[in-house]
Amino acid sequence: xxxxVVPYPxxxxxxxxxxxxxxxxxxxxxxxMGTSSSSSSSASALIISACDKAGMxxxxxxxVDEIIMxxxxxxxxxxxxQKRDQNxxxxxxELKQKLAAKDYSMASINSNATSxxxxxxxxxxxxxxxxxQSRPRRSTCVVVDMDGxxxxxxxxxxxxxxxxxxxCVGGNMITTSNYVARRYxxxxxxxxxxxxKLVEELSNGxxxxxxxxxxxxxxxxxxxxxxxxxxEYDPNLRAYSLDEAYLDIGPYVDLxxxxxxxxxxxxxxxxxxxxxxxxxxxxxDEEVGNEEEFIHCNVDISAIxxxxxxxxxxxxxxxxxxxxxAGLASNFMLAKIASDQNKPNGQKVVGPSHKEVLEFVHPLxxxxxxxxxxVMEKMLNAFDIHIVHDLYKERALVQFLFKPASARFLxxxxxxxxxxxxxxxxxxxxxxxSSSSASGQKGISKERTFSAGKSWEELxxxxxxxxxxxxxxxxxxxxxxxxxxxxxxxxTFDVITRAKTMPRGIVLQNADQMIVEMTEMLLNVKxxxxxxxxxxxxxxxxxxxxxxxxxSQDSGQMDISKFISTCSPIRASHNSLVHSTxxxxxxxxxxxxxxxxxxxxxxxxxVKNTDxxxxxxxxxxxxxxxxxxxxxxxxxxxxxxxxLHSVDPGNVSSVPASR
DNA sequence: ATACATACC
DNA sequence: TACTGGTATGTAT
Numbered sequence: 248x249x250x251x252v253v254p255y256p257x258x259x260x261x262x263x264x265x266x267x268x269x270x271x272x273x274x275x276x277x278x279x280m281g282t283s284s285s286s287s288s289s290a291s292a293l294i295i296s297a298c299d300k301a302g303m304x305x306x307x308x309x310x311v312d313e314i315i316m317x318x319x320x321x322x323x324x325x326x327x328x329q330k331r332d333q334n335x336x337x338x339x340x341e342l343k344q345k346l347a348a349k350d351y352s353m354a355s356i357n358s359n360a361t362s363x364x365x366x367x368x369x370x371x372x373x374x375x376x377x378x379x380q381s382r383p384r385r386s387t388c389v390v391v392d393m394d395g396x397x398x399x400x401x402x403x404x405x406x407x408x409x410x411x412x413x414x415c416v417g418g419n420m421i422t423t424s425n426y427v428a429r430r431y432x433x434x435x436x437x438x439x440x441x442x443x444k445l446v447e448e449l450s451n452g453x454x455x456x457x458x459x460x461x462x463x464x465x466x467x468x469x470x471x472x473x474x475x476x477x478x479e480y481d482p483n484l485r486a487y488s489l490d491e492a493y494l495d496i497g498p499y500v501d502l503x504x505x506x507x508x509x510x511x512x513x514x515x516x517x518x519x520x521x522x523x524x525x526x527x528x529x530x531x532d533e534e535v536g537n538e539e540e541f542i543h544c545n546v547d548i549s550a551i552x553x554x555x556x557x558x559x560x561x562x563x564x565x566x567x568x569x570x571x572x573a574g575l576a577s578n579f580m581l582a583k584i585a586s587d588q589n590k591p592n593g594q595k596v597v598g599p600s601h602k603e604v605l606e607f608v609h610p611l612x613x614x615x616x617x618x619x620x621x622v623m624e625k626m627l628n629a630f631d632i633h634i635v636h637d638l639y640k641e642r643a644l645v646q647f648l649f650k651p652a653s654a655r656f657l658x659x660x661x662x663x664x665x666x667x668x669x670x671x672x673x674x675x676x677x678x679x680x681s682s683s684s685a686s687g688q689k690g691i692s693k694e695r696t697f698s699a700g701k702s703w704e705e706l707x708x709x710x711x712x713x714x715x716x717x718x719x720x721x722x723x724x725x726x727x728x729x730x731x732x733x734x735x736x737x738x739t740f741d742v743i744t745r746a747k748t749m750p751r752g753i754v755l756q757n758a759d760q761m762i763v764e765m766t767e768m769l770l771n772v773k774x775x776x777x778x779x780x781x782x783x784x785x786x787x788x789x790x791x792x793x794x795x796x797x798x799s800q801d802s803g804q805m806d807i808s809k810f811i812s813t814c815s816p817i818r819a820s821h822n823s824l825v826h827s828t829x830x831x832x833x834x835x836x837x838x839x840x841x842x843x844x845x846x847x848x849x850x851x852x853x854v855k856n857t858d859x860x861x862x863x864x865x866x867x868x869x870x871x872x873x874x875x876x877x878x879x880x881x882x883x884x885x886x887x888x889x890x891l892h893s894v895d896p897g898n899v900s901s902v903p904a905s906r
Numbered sequence: 907a908t909a910c911a912t913a914c915c
Numbered sequence: 916t917a918c919t920g921g922t923a924t925g926t927a928t
Contacts, residue, residue: 324918331911352912396915420919437915438918488915574926620913654927692921730907740918746908791907 285600293332293621299614300393301572301590302429307449309808314448318441335533339629342648345631349647367643378662379601383577385624386548386599387497389555391477391562393571394591396490397423400469401459403568414457415439422461426591431456435437466490469566472650476565479514480558482521493579500554504546551575552596559594580665581608584615604663609636614658623653635661689795692728692734693717694786699738703773706782709834710769711762713787718758727754731761733768734786738779743772754793761787 295315319325354360393399397416402409402425413428415421421442424433430448433442433456446456470489477484481494502513555573562571574585576597581604585595597607612634614624627633630648632641639661646654659665693716697709721727732746745768755761765787775782 322917328918334911417919419917422919436919440917491915527920618913622912650926689923690921694920696919732908742910744909748907784919788922 393490690790692788728789730791736784
């Protein structure tokens with residue numbers, strides 16, 4: 248759906264000139280020419296708010312885009328966005344040249360410029376096999392997402408007629424809009440005055456966008472009620488934000504549907520077992536029993552879906568009428584995507600089989616994948632990759648183009664199973680190894696926007712305010728940090744950051760201490776900066792917390808087998824794309840799954856640790872087709888698993904020799 | 907360790 | 916006129 252972007256002549260022209268400028272160093276590239284136009288045609292995709300949110304299907308995007316562009320044309324903000332867009336264009340051009348060079352060098356070896364891709368696909372086969380094989384075989388992962396959470400909370404306590412009018416939470420900046428407003432293209436992260444214009448013009452002056460000030464306490468209270476309702480189904484749920492939760496209802500389903508227990512009995516059992524960490528497995532065994540058939544009991548997926556339906560109904564009742572949507576799938580990436588499909592007040596089930604997973608995920612725009620944002624979408628589009636199926640089809644190209652972490656993430660996404668770290672919702676690696684700081688939080692920050700052009704004194708005063716506010720939060724949370732970062736946003740929207748790590752033994756929490764550091768840093772930034780130093784935002788961030796040191800070193804040394812023997816089986820049984828934000832902390836899981844879970848964890852970790860893309864890099868000498876073929880022959884001559892999986896990722900070129 | 911960029915809600 | 920705030924993480928140096 249993101250493919251049809253209205254071209255804006257000025258932007259397109261600008262982008263094309265960028266292309267010329269940046270490709271001047273180009274080597275004779277024939278292969279790249281065929282696709283080089285695509286990066287300019289979607290220039291506006293990065294700049295305007297795409298209408299890809301739930302509730303915005305089939306609206307007159309042309310008119311919405313036209314109004315947004317007209318309203319922001321020439322603004323400083325838009326200029327900054329265009330600058331960003333051009334930087335992405337440069338990146339795309341560099342990738343195209345990299346590809347052209349590859350095709351050129353391969354052509355001299357093989358006479359077929361693109362045959363390296365076939366070889367690459369072949370090299371990926373064992374990795375894909377492993378991934379598919381270690382895929383979970385039940386759909387018990389649930390993502391629950393409240394429908395327009397903030398605005399729904401507000402409308403709950405207001406006359407119902409309001410719900411039929413376009414409403415939003417937020418004044419200068421819109422944080423949520425109701426579905427009436429979304430029909431006009433009004434959405435989160437949109438400045439209020441553009442929302443006003445959209446409603447005014449698209450309703451022909453008949454309607455006006457209603458702004459409701461945000462009331463965070465209200466949303467927090469509701470969020471706790473929601474979590475309470477959901478926790479009956481998974482006491483170890485992860486609350487990702489106020490309005491989103493990740494659950495594994497496998498244990499609930501096994502007892503409720505598999506055993507036929509009452510809801511109340513299941514809740515009591517889960518609540519008591521979840522309090523204990525994985526060392527207390529005997530207790531769980533007593534509670535749950537040891538029968539083998541229970542472990543793999545075949546609960547019909549429609550019965551699981553019914554549980555989700557019931558769960559959503561309980562949320563609605565508990566909150567006094569707030570609706571939510573849910574996705575039910577065999578991993579959290581799919582569940583997350585699915586939760587958006589039947590919004591609002593709906594749910595979507597994705598079956599666990601490979602076939603069902605691919606049928607669900609392959610037709611989707613790559614943008615639907617959590618972790619693929621506007622920039623990655625644009626880069627992929629530039630190589631004619633638009634839907635997830637393209638991502639799979641072009642997997643060799645993708646491995647060649649992107650850095651290992653991105654490439655791995657994209658490959659897994661194309662198979663319908665990503666839990667990689669590109670997604671900020673990915674699991675932390677510290678689940679059990681963590682000792683001191685309980686939350687797993689990595690940093691804390693405060694920032695404030697104000698009208699640009701403040702005097703130096705005013706600026707320093709603002710900075711002190713931010714420091715004091717941050718200090719207060721750190722005292723409340725009992726956080727002390729080693730590193731402090733200053734963030735300065737200029738009136739041009741350019742962002743400058745400067746960081747300082749304190750000498751050993753010195754930690755930051757006290758406001759005055761932070762003010763000293765930040766004031767000096769701001770002065771340095773001002774001195775370094777040429778041109779008018781007009782600031783629109785100041786921010787301070789503290790990271791590198793005291794008490795996190797031993798842990799990071801420890802987990803870095805932990806190898807896979809140790810990881811498995813030490814850790815709870817959570818991640819594996821979840822195959823998780825699990826969050827750890829704040830209040831709810833996952834500690835244990837029903838133990839009967841542990842065998843399967845460990846197996847899953849091992850294969851998963853091995854795949855994860857394999858540097859796929861080194862097979863495509865020049866330096867390793869693995870880009871020659873003949874060597875791929877040699878490797879395959881050698882590989883097929885052994886009983887062990889594929890060569891890839893026993894290889895030190897940092898030394899891939901040693902594989903042929905070791906065989 | 908630092909600076910900047912991307913992503914999510 | 917006018918485009919947030921908080922957190923995490925990837926990439927490059």
